Amino acid sequence: MPTTDPHPNPGYVPRAASRRRRPAQPSRARTDLAQLATRLTPRDLWLIRMLHEHKVLTSHHITALAFTGHRTANRRLRELYFMGVLDSFRPLRTRGSAPEHYTLGRAGAELLAAQAGVDLPATGWRKDNCASVAFSPTLDHTLGVNTLLTHLATHTTTRLPVWLSERSATRLWGDWVHPDAYAHTTAPDATRLLPCFLEYDTGSYNLARLEAKLPGYAALAATTATRTPLLIHTAGTRRETALRHRLADTADRLDLPIATSNTQLGTPTHPIWLPLNPSPAGRLTPTQLAAHWPDITPALTDTSLLPAPATVSGRNAPLPWHPTPPRPPVPGSA
Incomplete structure (x- = not known):
């Protein structure tokens, strides 16, 4: 593990x-x-x-x-x-x-x-x-993102059918946002889907920079007619508190579903996520988040996966892109 x-x-x-x-x-x-x-x-x-x-x-x-x-x-x-x-x-x-x-x-x-x-x-x-x-210099950040998503992919209470890296997310939505990852997480019975963008905040830059990203997420939602939550995982309790205070008014004005957590609360499958608006009585699991926002929709659709027309053909063409499933096709095969 x-x-x-x-x-x-x-x-x-x-x-x-x-x-x-x-x-x-x-x-x-x-x-x-x-x-x-x-x-x-x-x-x-x-x-x-x-x-x-x-x-x-x-x-x-x-x-x-x-x-x-x-x-x-x-x-x-x-x-x-x-x-x-x-x-x-x-x-x-x-x-x-x-x-x-x-x-x-x-x-x-x-x-x-x-x-x-x-x-x-x-x-x-x-x-x-x-x-x-x-x-x-971004190794810590990359490993933090991959550790968090690996937990979601392997825990018994969640499934992770989709996990896109920062590079793939930028390929699809770079005109609006540059998230650290994009994922779909569900309960084991697949009854509730939580699509989400992930921002993994190590505390290395000021909160204004994170706040400046929110209009891009709002523009993406308006342009694509989708409503995909943004999960922000922070470096600690004090950082999360300051972030929530900074983002609350902007998130409410832009009508963005946002939840925060921090590294001191445990693994991401546990009830560590606290939505900004509306704020529940306590922290929620990913499955509970999906129920908390009944009107959410995924940014990733079948049409999102259509490759852009290649401007170069033959052996000089770019490598075709297809999403990689987070688990191998035959788990445990030799």
Whole structure:
């Protein structure tokens, strides 16, 4: 299961990480894509698409989403690493040790390109891909978003049929908003759907910047005739209190369904979400949020998934985009 610590990287040393070594001479299986493809399972191919979509997942995230135990997961992840399908790094901590962090490797990116009939650059993969993620100043933020959504995808009280990254959300709604993620969460019996945009606030910038995003969400709702809640997960109780005070009037004026939470309250499947307007007697679970706003509608529809007409064809065309399901096609497959 993913770590239960509300902070994804407690005690990490800034801009420091270790890398495991591969053999100096790669095996033929790493360079021959046709042969490599025969060694990959549907779950492996799903993981390649997930890492392309979400940039980085820890071994805890991947175990929770796709495996029955850490030992089985770590063994397969190690094999994929030595095939070149995945890259990995381990951030250094001031105390204790961090889990292995996985990114898309060159062979994985080449497989994506080959399946789509395009060249490798169309995937956005570069030789320094792993290092750029490992030393990115936004690594904490990315891991925080992915940890929160992994909890929603794997808890027994929720299901997560849709999980789009910041990049995919921007592809669809970038004319209006740039959320950190977009998701659909439901109860196990799928009776209540909570579509939502997610803003993951680490407290690194002032509240005015968050408030300035709200008119964009209102414009999106008006333009598309949808009503999709915005969930804002903050860095702590004081930050959440200040944020709610700052946003209350603007959210009411724009008629936006907004709920907030903070890292000190537990996992996102628990009753940690507090709507702004109208405010209930207490905090709610995602399923209860869906009931609290009976008139909400998802921004993501079937027509949203239609790809834009390609301006370039052939192997120089961009990589076709399709949403990646948050769970593998056959959970627990070998």
